[in-house]
Amino acid sequence: MMTVTIRARIAAAVMAASVAVACERGEPVKTAPAMTLALVDGHIWTGDPSRPEAEAVAIAGDRIAAVGTTDDIRKVAGAAETIDLHGQFVTPGFVDSHVHFLEGGFRLTSVHLRDAKTREEFVSRIQQFAATAPKGTWITGGDWDHTLWGGDLPRRDWIDAVTPDHPVWVNRLDGHMALANTAALRAAGVGDSSADVAGGEVERDANGHVTGLLKDNAMDLVTARMPAPSAEQNDRALDAAMKYVAEQGVTAVHHMGTWDDLDVFERAWRAGRLTTRIQAAVPLATWERLAQTVASRRFGADGHGDLWLRVGVLKGFVDGSLGSHTAAFVEPFTDASHDRGLFVTPPDDLYKWISGADRAGLYVAVHAIGDRAVGAILDIFERVEREDGPRDRRFRIEHAQHLRPADIPRFQHLNVIASMQPYHAIDDGRWAERIIGPVRIRTTYAFRSLLDAGARLAFGSDWYVAPPTPLEGIYAAVTRRTLDDKHPGGWVPGEKITVDAALRAYTSGGAYASFREHDAGTIAPGMLADLTVIDRDLRAIAPEQIRDAHIVRTIVGGNTVFARR
Numbered sequence: 169m170m171t172v173t174i175r176a177r178i179a180a181a182v183m184a185a186s187v188a189v190a191c192e193r194g195e196p197v198k199t200a201p202a203m204t205l206a207l208v209d210g211h212i213w214t215g216d217p218s219r220p221e222a223e224a225v226a227i228a229g230d231r232i233a234a235v236g237t238t239d240d241i242r243k244v245a246g247a248a249e250t251i252d253l254h255g256q257f258v259t260p261g262f263v264d265s266h267v268h269f270l271e272g273g274f275r276l277t278s279v280h281l282r283d284a285k286t287r288e289e290f291v292s293r294i295q296q297f298a299a300t301a302p303k304g305t306w307i308t309g310g311d312w313d314h315t316l317w318g319g320d321l322p323r324r325d326w327i328d329a330v331t332p333d334h335p336v337w338v339n340r341l342d343g344h345m346a347l348a349n350t351a352a353l354r355a356a357g358v359g360d361s362s363a364d365v366a367g368g369e370v371e372r373d374a375n376g377h378v379t380g381l382l383k384d385n386a387m388d389l390v391t392a393r394m395p396a397p398s399a400e401q402n403d404r405a406l407d408a409a410m411k412y413v414a415e416q417g418v419t420a421v422h423h424m425g426t427w428d429d430l431d432v433f434e435r436a437w438r439a440g441r442l443t444t445r446i447q448a449a450v451p452l453a454t455w456e457r458l459a460q461t462v463a464s465r466r467f468g469a470d471g472h473g474d475l476w477l478r479v480g481v482l483k484g485f486v487d488g489s490l491g492s493h494t495a496a497f498v499e500p501f502t503d504a505s506h507d508r509g510l511f512v513t514p515p516d517d518l519y520k521w522i523s524g525a526d527r528a529g530l531y532v533a534v535h536a537i538g539d540r541a542v543g544a545i546l547d548i549f550e551r552v553e554r555e556d557g558p559r560d561r562r563f564r565i566e567h568a569q570h571l572r573p574a575d576i577p578r579f580q581h582l583n584v585i586a587s588m589q590p591y592h593a594i595d596d597g598r599w600a601e602r603i604i605g606p607v608r609i610r611t612t613y614a615f616r617s618l619l620d621a622g623a624r625l626a627f628g629s630d631w632y633v634a635p636p637t638p639l640e641g642i643y644a645a646v647t648r649r650t651l652d653d654k655h656p657g658g659w660v661p662g663e664k665i666t667v668d669a670a671l672r673a674y675t676s677g678g679a680y681a682s683f684r685e686h687d688a689g690t691i692a693p694g695m696l697a698d699l700t701v702i703d704r705d706l707r708a709i710a711p712e713q714i715r716d717a718h719i720v721r722t723i724v725g726g727n728t729v730f731a732r733r
């Protein structure tokens with residue numbers, strides 16, 4: 169991986185800025201040696217309304233110096249390395265606006281259960297992985313999906329016999345429930361006499377014995393007692409995550425995580441080792457600690473980091489997930505008439521924390537999936553804005569999956585960003601109607617309605633929950649064809665959006681959501697040289713072929729961090 173020192177980055181930025189100014193004035197460019205890389209003969213989707221299309225781009229250091237025709241750019245490129253794209257497609261670097269980056273990195277090297285289609289496969293994969301792991305080490309991750317084998321939730325007695333020497337703690341792919349084997353329950357001190365947990369559930373069988381399955385807040389019973397990964401393990405996970413997302417064309421991520429995660433990012437940041445730009449959110453309940461951290465200038469002069477690592481953002485939760493029936497709805501679930509989901513955080517606490525964070529000049533993103541949860545958090549955002557007065561606060565709702573029609577225009581009125589993950593739509597679209605019925609699905613993953621109402625979208629993946637692959641996300645938003653291919657014309661087709669709109673949500677939308685729109689998200693002189701090269705023009709192919717496109721090259725800050733061989 170190529171890295172440059174922070175000092176070199178600053179020097180390059182200064183040079184690039186002067187070149188960019190010269191180009192804009194139309195003066196001959198005399199500082200040609202500053203050019204470091206040129207891409208010519210491509211189809212460049214700039215995202216810049218003043219010049220939406222171009223053939224070529226020149227880079228000086230970590231910034232874009234010039235955008236234009238191939239002839240223009242060849243003239244200014246001088247001795248810079250010049251890559252002929254042969255008509256390939258270029259977009260601003262993709263921003264994944266919702267990831268769990270280190271958990272994703274850890275999963276790259278752990279047991280894979282996501283596509284286990286039978287109970288036997290689930291068990292044998294865990295057994296095989298255990299055979300490769302030193303005795304006593306925890307086996308985590310997994311991302312199983314019980315709907316693939318008919319819907320039976322896994323139990324510890326499925327795997328106890330094959331994992332006597334390893335505590336196992338493997339989660340459902342949505343992260344809202346996980347299975348512990350008996351060794352893990354013992355290590356965590358969880359047993360039949362363990363009490364239930366507010367906002368969570370310890371599942372028990374008909375005889376009152378714990379099955380090993382823990383939901384939502386009850387998962388803390390185990391995670392709180394798990395040994396923390398070592399610094400070296402964390403660094404390895406970060407490196408794996410950065411390499412993997414670069415292969416998907418991603419140049420920046422918005423990470424939703426912990427203070428421990430922030431330490432890992434900070435270590436890489438100080439060492440100049442980051443190759444993905446990271447905005448790192450920490451838990452909303454810890455807003456006072458974040459306010460102190462920003463004030464301490466641990467992350468630079470303004471306390472909020474720089475273009476590689478941004479801090480000052482908090483992430484909270486209103487409810488759970490649709491798949492676990494823990495998302496909060498106004499009306500009961502269609503398949504569980506006694507149940508309308510739950511709030512995992514009391515609204516009074518959310519209000520108190522958000523209000524405090526807002527007054528401290530911090531930024532807030534809150535997970536809300538069910539329509540009752542989305543309505544509740546919009547109410548809180550509205551109240552805080554009314555009480556604290558105007559400010560460029562850019563509140564975010566993470567997921568915003570199920571909306572009451574009346575809440576859709578509120579995103580624009582309150583300038584609340586809908587941070588959504590289109591891949592979830594074609595995944596959930598297989599079974600969501602069973603849970604919420606035919607009416608509520610009409611305003612589920614309502615991309616089109618939100619855009620028509622003037623709302624801003626920021627797209628992402630929710631990796632590790634879903635693959636961090638913007639091409640699949642764009643495919644999902646444009647086609648809404650469910651993963652089981654049962655909706656060839658699109659699931660709730662009225663909510664499909666154009667390729668252009670999906671590209672914006674993956675580029676400038678993400679940049680705006682992290683206050684980076686003056687540095688990233690479009691291809692224009694002076695912007696960061698974060699670029700994604702794709703083997704075909706996504707606008708020129710049939711929508712269903714978008715997921716067959718390949719990332720060819722990923723450039724971050726002028727450096728190629730991935731090139732397809």
Ligand SMILES: [Zn+2]
Pocket residue numbers: 266267268424630633
């Ligand atoms: Zn998430």
